[in-house]
Structure formats: C-alpha cells, structure tokens
Amino acid sequence: MRFFLIFLFLFFYTVSFAQSDSLLQFIEVGIAPISYKGDLSHSYSNWGAVYHIGLKLNRKKRINGQVNIMWGSVSASNPFFTATKGNPNSFFHAKLLSFEYNVIANLVKKKNFSFYVSPGIGVLHFAPQNDQKEKFRNKPETRASGEDYSPLSFMIPLKIGAAYLLKAGFGIGIEAGWLNPLTDYIDNIGMLGNSKKDNLLLYKLFILIPLKI
Numbered sequence: 001m002r003f004f005l006i007f008l009f010l011f012f013y014t015v016s017f018a019q020s021d022s023l024l025q026f027i028e029v030g031i032a033p034i035s036y037k038g039d040l041s042h043s044y045s046n047w048g049a050v051y052h053i054g055l056k057l058n059r060k061k062r063i064n065g066q067v068n069i070m071w072g073s074v075s076a077s078n079p080f081f082t083a084t085k086g087n088p089n090s091f092f093h094a095k096l097l098s099f100e101y102n103v104i105a106n107l108v109k110k111k112n113f114s115f116y117v118s119p120g121i122g123v124l125h126f127a128p129q130n131d132q133k134e135k136f137r138n139k140p141e142t143r144a145s146g147e148d149y150s151p152l153s154f155m156i157p158l159k160i161g162a163a164y165l166l167k168a169g170f171g172i173g174i175e176a177g178w179l180n181p182l183t184d185y186i187d188n189i190g191m192l193g194n195s196k197k198d199n200l201l202l203y204k205l206f207i208l209i210p211l212k213i
Contacts, residue, residue, distance in 0.1 A: 024057065024058045024059045025055060025056065025057050025058065025059075025210075025211050026055075026056045026057075026058065026171065026208040026209060026210055026211065027053070027054070027055065027056075027208070027209040027211060028052065028053065028054045028055070028056045028066070028068070028206050028207070028208055028209075029052065029053050029206060029207055029209065030051070030052040030053075030175075030204045030205055030206030030207070031049065031050075031051055031052070031204070031205060031206075032049070032050050032051075032052065032072075032175075032202040032203055032204035032205070033047045033048070033049060033202065033203055034047065034048050034049065034050045034072065034074050034096075034200055034201070034202040035047045035048070035074070035200070035201045035202070036048075036074045036075075036076050036094075036186060036187070036198060036199070036200055037195075037198065037199045037200075037201070038076075038184070038186060038187045038189070038193070038195045038197075038198035038199070039078075039081065039088075039187055039189040039193030039194060039195045039198075040076040040077060040078040040081055040090065040091070040092065040187050040189065041076040041078065044201045046074070046075060046076040046077075047074075048072060048073045048074035048075055049072050049073070050070050050071060050072025050073070050074075050096060050202065051070070051071055051072055052068055052069070052070050052204060052206065053068070053069055054066055054067055054068030054069060055067050055068075056104070056208065057104075061106065061109050062105065062106050062109070063103065063104070063105055063106070064103075064104040064106070065101065065102070065103060065104065066101070066102040066103075066104055066118070066120075067099075067100070067101055067102075068098075068099070068100050068101075068102060068122075069097075069098070069099055070096065070097070070098045070099075070100070071095075071096065071097045071098075072095075072096055073093060073094060073095050073096060074093075074094055074096060074186070074200065075091070075092060075093040075094065076091070076092065076187065077090060077091035077092075078090055078091075081189075083192040083193070085144075085192070086141075086142075086143065086144055086145075086192045087141055087142060088142055088143070088188075088189050088192040088193070089130060089136060089142045089187075089188055089189065091130065091131055092128040092129065092130070092136065092186075092187045092188055093128070093129050093130075093131070093133075094126050094127060094128040094129070094186050094187070095126070095127045095129070096124065096125070096126055096200075097124070097125045097126075098122050098123060098124040098125070098155065098179070099122055099123050100120050100121065100122025100123070100155070100157055101120055101121055101122065102118045102119070102120035102157065102159070103118060103119055103120060104116050104118050105117050105118065105119075111165075112164060112165045112166075113162070113163070113164050113165070114162065114163050115161075115162045116160070116161055116162070116163075117158075117159070117160050118157070118158070118159040118160070118161060118175070118177070119156070119157070119158050120156070120157045120158075120159075121154070121155075121156055121157075122154070122155045122156075122157060122179075123152060123153070123154060123155070124152070124153045124154075124155045124179065124181050124183075125151055125152055126151055126153070126181075126183075126185075126186050127151055128185070128186060128187060128188040136188035137149070137151065137188075142188060143188070143189075143190065143191065143192065144190070144191040144192055147190060147191050149183070149185040149190060150183075153181045153182050153183035153185075154181075154182045155179045155180055155181040155182060156180045156182070157177060157178065157179045157180060158177050158178055158180060159175050159176060159177025159178075159204075160175070160176060160177060161173055161174060161175030161176070161177075161204075162174060162175075163206075163208060165208070169210040170207065170208060170209060170210065171207065171208030172205075172206070172207055172208070173205075173206050173207075173208065174203070174204065174205055174206075175203070175204040175206065176201075176202070176203045176204070177201075177202065178199055178200065178201055179199070179200040179201075179202070180197075180199060181197070181198060181199070181200065182197065183197065183198065184196060184197050184198055185198070186198040186200070
C-alpha cells in the first residue's frame with residue numbers, strides 16, 4: 001500500500017508540472033528488445049519486444065521526471081529444466097504491461113544533449129502462457145501443491161540513457177537497464193525453481209516529440 005501511494009503521488013506530481021510549461025515536455029515513443037533471466041534462462045539470451053509511450057519533462061538541468069507505459073511480451077524455454085517434484089513448465093510466453101514513474105538524473109546536460117541515470121518505481125502486469133496460449137495461472141499442476149501468485153508486481157527499474165535534441169525540437173535517444181520486478185513468477189516457476197527473482201533487461205530506442213514547437 002505504501003509503494004502504491006508513493007507511485008500515485010509521483011504520477012500526479014509529474015502531470016501537474018507538465019501542464020505548467022508545454023515547451024519543456026515531450027511525448028516519448030520507443031521500441032525495445034527485452035530479455036528475461038530466471039529459472040528457464042540463466043542468461044539474457046532469449047529476446048522479445050516491447051513498446052513504450054510516455055511523458056518526459058525537460059524543465060530543469062539536473063533532475064526531471066517521466067511517466068511511462070510499456071507493453072509487449074517475452075518468452076524462454078529450457079527443455080532440460082526439471083524439478084525434484086511436481087511437473088513444472090519448461091517453456092513460457094508472457095504478455096507484459098507496465099506503468100512506471102522514473103526520475104531522470106542528468107549527469108551531463110547541454111543544450112542539445114543529455115546523459116542520465118534513471119531510477120524509478122512501477123507496477124508490472126504479467127501473464128505467462130504455454131505454447132497453446134493457455135494461462136499457467138489456471139494450471140496449478142505446473143506448480144507446487146497449493147502454490148499461487150498474483151499477476152501484478154511492483155518493479156524498481158534502473159536505467160541509463162542518452163538523448164539528443166534536433167534543431168526542430170524533436171529528439172532521439174537510447175536507453176538500457178533492468179526492470180527489477182519483485183516477483184519470481186514471470187515464468188510461472190517459483191517454489192519448484194532455484195532463482196529468487198526473475199529479471200528483465202531491455203535496450204530502448206526512442207524519439208522525443210515536443211508537445212508544442
């Protein structure tokens with residue numbers, strides 16, 4: 001509950017500032033390859049794709065804010081994965097949807113260029129499925145007896161990025177980082193696996209569209 005209240009406060013704080021000076025805000029649109037690490041892949045070797053749209057402020061020299069929506073999917077398989085008991089899945093395909101607030105802390109900020117780190121907080125909805133597009137949450141036989149989980153999780157993204165503004169006011173950029181979801185069930189494997197938490201790595205390419213030129 002505490003994280004949810006903090007999240008709401010940061011969202012409305014950003015939106016209220018965005019309304020005060022439209023010359024200093026951007027719509028950010030991006031696409032990113034995304035990879036999962038967990039019980040079915042101990043390295044970031046399986047890639048999916050996600051899409052982003054958000055509101056990004058550029059009011060101040062050092063610290064700004066951003067709200068962002070992400071959607072897409074990720075998958076992985078390991079035909080050699082086994083457990084000492086139960087019948088865990090060896091493949092999953094998970095649809096992803098997240099809403100997050102990020103702090104943009106500029107390490108370098110010039111007139112047309114910025115280089116920054118971006119910690120944040122967000123909520124992730126995930127829906128792992130099998131190869132028949134059946135939701136694993138409806139298949140308790142794939143988990144330990146009595147084991148269940150929520151399809152919602154908080155996440156604490158940490159990213160690093162750079163952006164370049166063109167003369168027309170538009171911009172381009174790149175960003176990389178981890179989403180750090182606070183769950184071990186993106187792959188539907190919890191108690192029958194060895195990993196403590198799943199993680200997601202992404203590399204985002206984006207464009208900045210000024211709301212008022």
